[in-house]
Amino acid sequence: MTESTTVTAALSVEGVTHAFGSKKALDDVSLEAPAGAFTALVGQNGAGKTTLFSLITRLYNNRSGSIRVLGYDVRRTPAKALSQLGVVFQARTLDLELTVQQNLLYHAALHGIGRGEAKRRAEAALTRVNLAERAKDKVRALSGGQMRRVEIARALLHGPSLLLLDEPTTGLDIGSRRTLLEEVRRLIQQDGIGVLWATHLTDEIAAADRVVVLHQGKVMARGTPQELCARAKTEDVGAAFMSIVGETPEPRKASA
Numbered sequence: 001m002t003e004s005t006t007v008t009a010a011l012s013v014e015g016v017t018h019a020f021g022s023k024k025a026l027d028d029v030s031l032e033a034p035a036g037a038f039t040a041l042v043g044q045n046g047a048g049k050t051t052l053f054s055l056i057t058r059l060y061n062n063r064s065g066s067i068r069v070l071g072y073d074v075r076r077t078p079a080k081a082l083s084q085l086g087v088v089f090q091a092r093t094l095d096l097e098l099t100v101q102q103n104l105l106y107h108a109a110l111h112g113i114g115r116g117e118a119k120r121r122a123e124a125a126l127t128r129v130n131l132a133e134r135a136k137d138k139v140r141a142l143s144g145g146q147m148r149r150v151e152i153a154r155a156l157l158h159g160p161s162l163l164l165l166d167e168p169t170t171g172l173d174i175g176s177r178r179t180l181l182e183e184v185r186r187l188i189q190q191d192g193i194g195v196l197w198a199t200h201l202t203d204e205i206a207a208a209d210r211v212v213v214l215h216q217g218k219v220m221a222r223g224t225p226q227e228l229c230a231r232a233k234t235e236d237v238g239a240a241f242m243s244i245v246g247e248t249p250e251p252r253k254a255s256a
């Protein structure tokens with residue numbers, strides 16, 4: 001898929017700048033996350049990923065440019081835009097002492113979803129992330145990867161068209177990371193939702209449909225992993241990322 005292809009944008013960001021005092025955290029950022037696709041937002045620490053998520057979710061007000069979720073401007077029509085948005089934040093936000101189901105029902109109540117409907121949706125959402133059998137377990141009893149999947153189920157309760165995940169694999173082992181990626185890919189295939197997955201781990205972008213490279217608040221590149229590799233004249237997407245942000249990849253250590 002190329003930039004010129006006409007697609008339904010689950011998320012469209014155009015010309016967004018955001019500063020903390022005199023420091024620009026985002027500088028004229030434009031990007032898209034199409035429906036039915038996995039878009040990776042890759043950047044090193046401090047690139048501006050969390051700031052962008054805070055603007056999309058209206059934790060911060062965007063004073064420049066526009067942010068649209070399924071065509072709804074988050075500033076002009078926030079209720080419509082946010083109703084299409086599911087978010088998994090970097091820090092975990094589940095109540096460890098409640099059961100998985102209680103956590104989901106609590107969240108559904110905040111969205112004004114009635115008890116019966118909430119139970120039905122919670123079961124369906126847990127089934128989608130392969131955790132239906134853990135509904136009655138306390139969250140404390142789950143692994144880190146399972147907790148992340150509960151957070152995804154929770155984010156899906158109100159039927160969003162766009163799922164934002166901010167560094168969702170932080171603290172997970174390699175197997176759990178792979179499972180999480182597979183689950184999210186399956187959701188995209190089954191439901192056609194758009195996903196924006198923020199990460200600093202370049203191995204997580206190799207299988208993305210599209211990649212957006214963010215560096216020091218600026219979009220440095222957009223395209224498929226193959227397009228990024230072609231641009232940087234390498235076959236390794238991690239090396240392509242390092243080249244695009246102007247850093248030399250560390251030489252591989254020889255095995256002992």
Ligand SMILES: Nc1ncnc2c1ncn2[C@@H]1O[C@H](COP(=O)(O)OP(=O)(O)OP(=O)(O)O)[C@@H](O)[C@H]1O
Binds near residue numbers: 024025046048051
């Ligand atoms: N509340 C704040 N006040 C001042 N500066 C901030 C604030 N939040 C972020 N910044 C600065 O904005 C820039 C972008 O930070 P941001 O957290 O968005 O990056 P990030 O890509 O999410 O990084 P990380 O992966 O470390 O979370 C950084 O220089 C950061 O120091």
